[in-house]
Amino acid sequence: MSEALARIAVRGLWVGFGSKPVLRGIDLVLHEGESLVVIGASGAGKSVLLKTILGLIEAWEGSVRVDGIEVVGASSAAREQVREKIGMLFQGAALFDSLPVWENVVFGLLARGRLARGEAREAALAALAEVGLGGEVADRYPAELSGGMRKRVGLARAIAADPEILFFDEPTSGLDPIRADAINQLIRRTVRGRGRTALSISHDMASVRKIADRVAMLYEGRIIWEGPVERMEHSGNPYVDQFVHGRAEGPMTASVAGAG
Numbered sequence: 001m002s003e004a005l006a007r008i009a010v011r012g013l014w015v016g017f018g019s020k021p022v023l024r025g026i027d028l029v030l031h032e033g034e035s036l037v038v039i040g041a042s043g044a045g046k047s048v049l050l051k052t053i054l055g056l057i058e059a060w061e062g063s064v065r066v067d068g069i070e071v072v073g074a075s076s077a078a079r080e081q082v083r084e085k086i087g088m089l090f091q092g093a094a095l096f097d098s099l100p101v102w103e104n105v106v107f108g109l110l111a112r113g114r115l116a117r118g119e120a121r122e123a124a125l126a127a128l129a130e131v132g133l134g135g136e137v138a139d140r141y142p143a144e145l146s147g148g149m150r151k152r153v154g155l156a157r158a159i160a161a162d163p164e165i166l167f168f169d170e171p172t173s174g175l176d177p178i179r180a181d182a183i184n185q186l187i188r189r190t191v192r193g194r195g196r197t198a199l200s201i202s203h204d205m206a207s208v209r210k211i212a213d214r215v216a217m218l219y220e221g222r223i224i225w226e227g228p229v230e231r232m233e234h235s236g237n238p239y240v241d242q243f244v245h246g247r248a249e250g251p252m253t254a255s256v257a258g259a260g
Contacts, residue, residue, distance in 0.1 A: 006031055006065075007165055007197045008053060013062035013072075015045070015052050022048050024221035025062070035191050035198040037208045037229075039243065040218035041252065046201035047091075049218070050167055053199075054086065055079035066165070087163035089187075091170040093154030095142040101128070102138040105157045114161075127156040131186055148179035155186060159194070166191060168200035172207045184210035205244055208232070217243065219252070 008030040015023040022045045030036050038046050051057045053064050055071045064071040066082045074082075095104045102124035109115050115123060125135050131152040142150055151171065158166055171187060172180035184207050191198045191211070202208055208215060209229060216226035217240050225237045232244055242250030 007034075007067060008199065009063070009065045010049075010053070011063045013049075013052065013064060014060040015048055015057060016060055021060070022221055023052070026218075026221075026223055028216060028223060028226075030197060030199055032197055033195055035188075035200070035211055035213045036216065037200045037202055037212040037214075038216050038218055039202060039205075039208055041203065041243065044218045045221055046218055047169060050088075050169060050199070050201060054083060054088075054167075084161075085163055086165045086167055087158035087161060088167040089151070089154045089158045089169065089171055091173055093142075093150040095150060095153060095157075097142050100139050100141055101145070101153050104142065104153060105160050107157065109161055123160055124156070127160040128153070130159065130190070131156045146179075147174055148182065151175065151179075151183050152186065155183070155190065159190060162194075164196065166196050166198045168198065168202075168211075170202055170204070171200065171211075172202070172204045177206070180204065180207060181210070183207075187211050203243075205246070 006029045010026055010028040013023055013026040014021060026049065038049065040046050048057060052059055053066065053071065055074060059072045062072060066085060069078055069082050071079060071082055096107065099107070102121050103110065105124040105127050106115065106120040109123065110120050125138060128137060133149065133152055133156065137149070145153065168187060172183055175183065188211050190196070200211060212229040214226065215229050215232050216223050219239055225235050225240045227235065232240065235241060238251050242252050
């Protein structure tokens with residue numbers, strides 16, 4: 001598929017803070033209906049990449065296009081147009097403690113004045129049902145929920161406005177393996193069932209294997225490998241091999257030791 005038909009096309013993207021670069025000339029393309037997971041160690045720049053695509057961080061140079069709309073250097077109106085296409089499950093769910101669950105789910109719809117409160121509540125209940133939560137949860141507050149339930153509420157919020165593109169930021173962090181697998185299944189079913197395009201970041205390899213069609217590894221600000229998830233285990237790249245298999249010994253460890 002050509003880049004002209006890509007949902008997201010990132011080219012030559014440099015991003016940094018002060019004088020320190022974090023992303024160093026990133027090239028990445030995400031096609032319609034694809035689930036792409038970016039992997040890498042903590043501090044590799046994965047979250048910075050997501051926030052730059054959303055226009056929350058300004059790039060030093062390069063291009064980010066979402067459905068052909070340029071984000072880098074764009075006006076506030078253009079960036080808002082891009083954000084309306086994207087639903088995001090934040091790391092830790094990022095729910096508002098002072099709002100009941102149903103208002104958390106439809107916060108964006110209410111803030112934009114798209115729905116009256118009665119209609120918004122119905123939309124929230126429908127989104128909650130889609131992630132396996134009943135109406136009895138709607139009037140609870142986030143502090144009353146388990147970690148797994150908060151993740152489900154975060155996912156319900158991500159899909160409530162029926163966005164065309166979904167972002168998942170470390171969707172299984174802080175969850176035990178059983179709850180993590182349940183979230184992975186929900187994500188896979190949501191992306192496949194709705195025919196949506198998904199970009200995720202994760203260092204949880206069980207999650208990557210479950211939700212990815214294609215994988216890209218970010219290391220020291222650059223994409224050092226990308227390919228189908230089924231090739232990830234035997235990538236031929238020693239950095240990817242060490243990371244994927246969680247080995248203490250390897251080039252990534254040597255790099256850290258050398259830097260010290």
